[in-house]
Amino acid sequence: MSRWSSETSKKFILVFVFLFLLYGCATAPVTGRKQLILVDPQTEIKLGLQAYEEILKKEKLCNDPTINALVQRVGMRIAKASGKNYDWEFKVIDKPESINAFCLPGGKVFVYTGILPVAQNEAGLATVLAHEIAHAIARHGAERMSIAMVAAFGEVLAAELLDLNNSRTRELFMAAYGLGATVGLILPYSRKQEYEADTIGLYLMAKAGYDPREAIKFWERMRQAASGRRKIPEFLSTHPADGKRIQALKNLLPQVLPIYEKAEHKYGLGEKIPEPHCR
Template identity: 40%
Template sequence: MKKLIAILTVTLTAVLLLLAGCGSVPVTGRRQVLLVSDQEVLSSSLTQYNAYMKSAPKSTSAQQSAMVTRVGKKIAAATEQYLKQNGLAGEVKNFAWEFNLVKDPQVNAFCMPGGKIVVYEGLMELVTSDDELAVVIGHEVAHAVAKHSNERMSQQILAQYGARILNRSLSQKSAAMQAIANQVYGVGAQYGVMLPFSRKHESEADYMGLIFMRMAGYNPDVAINFWKKMSAGGSAKVPERMSTHPSDTRRIGDIQKALPEIKSKY
């Protein structure tokens, strides 16, 4: 009986904590579990970001660096305006936007929570206009606005500790936050520092990113050709079921389906 009561107590606690930690993604309205406070996420991500930037050589291309900053600021401003107009002004305080271009041949970019965006020089080789760069930066801004890193941290907590000791793990999560953050952020990992989001997160960021770039005055139609260039320049493809990203075919198809609605609504 005591064992049963203990199990029921832990289970009830877990359910209550999960309900208390539920939120919804701006724009899409998708429900998500967020067990980590914004303050903890921002603190741990800033530590990771600062450590990375100390070792990452900044690009010497003044023209491309200015392009990254110009496009980033326009999308950030449009995103903040959207949040304020939709009753989410309180979220704006979580962002201290920074836009950096680093000297790295990888075709990649990432955004840490809090709006710390880094673009690699390798990606700029595929970018021919502000509109195309807006596809990338809009996508990365969307990851931050949707709190995908917080969601991933929460998933890690649930996966590592399980329902039986969920209460204990959450009460001590500050002590374990650095270890969890290292897994989620992946800074210094073999395949770069892009957050290992799930396919669902990547598709959501694609959709939201198109909306944010549209709000900022950029042409979302270029996204189709840009992702085709990304696909053509890629290395050996990993099957979608084994990847954190949707397949190129699925990604381009989803964007084609979403564009008419986005252009008519926003």
């Protein structure tokens, strides 16, 4: 016997279609890519702020005034170039072993001290911050939530239509569907977003006055820093292969160098990043 009546199924589908029509049409900045976004901006920013407060509670922030001033300065230049009126904040997490950074919906940016030696200079840091800011202004977090909603909806609907009464058969279906949705839908979208953040980020750093050619060198240093780590196949990864993203950035340089040349203020490579002293 089906878990839902046909009437319940119809109502569920109508609600989903309504959400799609209400929020589904969005366009990414710079690239112009059409996006599926079912989460309204207010909810997205609220979730980002909640995550921000949780991170501040559990992570140790770096209190090096020189490093904080540098990250703040570069970050605000990139944020200004984005034209997005978020409540931007830039925090440095004292974690030398983490070569990473991230931006929450609404403009809360975190940089781990472990990525600073790889960045080396302001332009390298601008590459990192512009990439993360690009994720925020393109609303990639909301898009990922929307894709997960679509996958969950498809799982429930397919199971309902197939009327899987046998518990073992249903378990196998759910496992197969989950793997297929992850590999065939969620991970490809994640890699697409990473390429897009690279593209938007390159435009932002050039507009902010940082030499976009340094982005190539930064990602080459990132590839070298990760050379000792175990690699997984690209189709199972959330990120593109290093070589592919470096080549994609090289292909974009002819388009962004004129933007850099026209920048109101040129910082070039900027200052060298000193070794952080977090107490």
